[in-house]
Amino acid sequence: MLQNMNSKAVVVRGLAKSYQDHQAVDGIDLDIERGEILALLGPNGAGKTTTVEILAGQKTRTKGSVEVLGADPAHAGRGKQGRAWRARIGIVSQNAGAAPELTVAELVTHVASFYPRPRDPHEVIALTGLTEKKDKRIRTLSGGQVRRLDVARAVVGRPELIFLDEPTTGFDPEARRQFWALIRQLSADGTTILLTTHYLDEAAALATRIAVIDRGRFVAQGTPSELRSDSHPRNATVSWEGADGQRQTKETSTPTRLITDLATEFHGEVPGLTVTRPTLEDIYLELIAAEGGKQ
Amino acid sequence: MTHQAPAAAPTMPASKGTNAAPLPSAWRTAAVRGATELRMFFRDQQTVGFIVAMPAMLLVLLASIFGSHDAAQDSGVTIGQLYTAGLIAGGIAGTSFTYLGITIAQERANGTLKWLAATPMPRTAYFAGKVVQVIVSALVETALLLAVGVAFYHVHLPSQPSQWLTFAWVFLLGTAACAVAGIAMSSLPKTPSAAGPLVSLTLTVLSFISGVYVVPLKTIPAPLRDFGALFPLTWLAQGMRSVFLPGSAAHLEPAGSWQHGVTALVLLAWIAGGLVVCTRTFRWQPR
Numbered sequence: 001m002l003q004n005m006n007s008k009a010v011v012v013r014g015l016a017k018s019y020q021d022h023q024a025v026d027g028i029d030l031d032i033e034r035g036e037i038l039a040l041l042g043p044n045g046a047g048k049t050t051t052v053e054i055l056a057g058q059k060t061r062t063k064g065s066v067e068v069l070g071a072d073p074a075h076a077g078r079g080k081q082g083r084a085w086r087a088r089i090g091i092v093s094q095n096a097g098a099a100p101e102l103t104v105a106e107l108v109t110h111v112a113s114f115y116p117r118p119r120d121p122h123e124v125i126a127l128t129g130l131t132e133k134k135d136k137r138i139r140t141l142s143g144g145q146v147r148r149l150d151v152a153r154a155v156v157g158r159p160e161l162i163f164l165d166e167p168t169t170g171f172d173p174e175a176r177r178q179f180w181a182l183i184r185q186l187s188a189d190g191t192t193i194l195l196t197t198h199y200l201d202e203a204a205a206l207a208t209r210i211a212v213i214d215r216g217r218f219v220a221q222g223t224p225s226e227l228r229s230d231s232h233p234r235n236a237t238v239s240w241e242g243a244d245g246q247r248q249t250k251e252t253s254t255p256t257r258l259i260t261d262l263a264t265e266f267h268g269e270v271p272g273l274t275v276t277r278p279t280l281e282d283i284y285l286e287l288i289a290a291e292g293g294k295q
Numbered sequence: 296m297t298h299q300a301p302a303a304a305p306t307m308p309a310s311k312g313t314n315a316a317p318l319p320s321a322w323r324t325a326a327v328r329g330a331t332e333l334r335m336f337f338r339d340q341q342t343v344g345f346i347v348a349m350p351a352m353l354l355v356l357l358a359s360i361f362g363s364h365d366a367a368q369d370s371g372v373t374i375g376q377l378y379t380a381g382l383i384a385g386g387i388a389g390t391s392f393t394y395l396g397i398t399i400a401q402e403r404a405n406g407t408l409k410w411l412a413a414t415p416m417p418r419t420a421y422f423a424g425k426v427v428q429v430i431v432s433a434l435v436e437t438a439l440l441l442a443v444g445v446a447f448y449h450v451h452l453p454s455q456p457s458q459w460l461t462f463a464w465v466f467l468l469g470t471a472a473c474a475v476a477g478i479a480m481s482s483l484p485k486t487p488s489a490a491g492p493l494v495s496l497t498l499t500v501l502s503f504i505s506g507v508y509v510v511p512l513k514t515i516p517a518p519l520r521d522f523g524a525l526f527p528l529t530w531l532a533q534g535m536r537s538v539f540l541p542g543s544a545a546h547l548e549p550a551g552s553w554q555h556g557v558t559a560l561v562l563l564a565w566i567a568g569g570l571v572v573c574t575r576t577f578r579w580q581p582r
Contacts, residue, residue, distance in 0.1 A: 058412075058580070078418055083417065084415070086413060091413050093409070096406050096407075097402065097408070097409070097410045097411075099331075099335060101334070101338035101339050102331070102335060106331075111414065113323070113324065113327045114319065114324060115318075115319070115415060116317055116318050117316040157414070
């Protein structure tokens, strides 16, 4: 295993998953460096969950190659090697089961006992903000608390890589901010994180890199700022009030030149001048709309 | 330089040394699963009421309605005694077959199984945990029935060690046979809400024709009785009667004897067949 110490956490080439009636994942390539937070961003039904489940060894693939922590999840097996591999990953899925009659501390301690070198359950409970609830039955927790408990049981085994499948769906803004802080803390501890989300602000706030997925394909990949600028040159929109009082709008790749010309034309101040560049959200919506238009 | 790569690797608190530490043993994990299953079971009051207390309640009802008079002339066996032994068998089937059939279907549907399978827990530990939980809850349920039977219905606890030995193997084989049937059955229903009716209906029908709800077994029409004899419950119930009823009661059995050999064979066949079906059909994920 030592030869894998420096290698990437995840390497995916040409991954595809088809069901009888549709193509859920349609040929994606993905590399995740160790210590990275990668956000898989896309609308519902884009193939995010399918991708994560294949990487976590919970689903088989139709085509392509997948390597997660140096092993092929489809062949991890049930024996010692497979168990050792599973001990190195943590999963927060959308539907993780329940143990309503156990207390928070009992469940986290129970899960810790599966792992060779677990974190201290009480530290994990504190990290996920559940200390006040540790002796309460799980059935009494709120939805957000259950979600944090899902994270607690995913990280108590001290995994190197965590898959988080839409972890904040249904959270209020306050709970989401708290959750983001938790993810950043895990990342600071050196954990590699693959996060799926359909919230652009979540991807932008947390991820070192974003892969935008739609209809089973990546339509863009890069850091948040790369997506803003580098993916392809974006025009700025310059808007001002014309001499007749009508609002004029012009898209241009050279806004400074346009404004200089306008300044000359108006002999100084340009009335009602605004210059806007597309936000990440505009770009995201454009990417998804463009992809939709192709179908 | 490349061969020194491991030493030069960046330190990572999350991953450092994970590979080096040995996995917890399967035995230890099985023990932890068993303790956790028991905790979950006995804290769920509805389940405890339904699975553990209901057979004792049925005993009081049935024995009160049908009286504690002799089951047949000169048999020296009361209806209450027959019901106690029969309901011990029915209760064991409830704790193993019904409970596992319903809860495993639920655990599959709500994602518990999928999640467990993605952890390093050995899969055998899951089943070991269920075995521990079923055996302990079946013993508690049996003890409760015996307490009621001894207190009110002339049941006498056996004094011979050989009778307790019979109890032990009938109990273990019967529990195992019903448990594997329940685990196999858990994969049948398309939705978890269908599991309850399907499993309960199966056990209710069998309870009527296996000497649990209607006693003595001889009073049931032979075709129904013979159909019932294809399933473990008939044999589990007869085995329990052989332990808790006086020897003179054997002539109330359809065969006129306790048939220990056949009982062991039928139960073992169900265990073997059930295990084959379970290993081939058990799914860790919802459909």
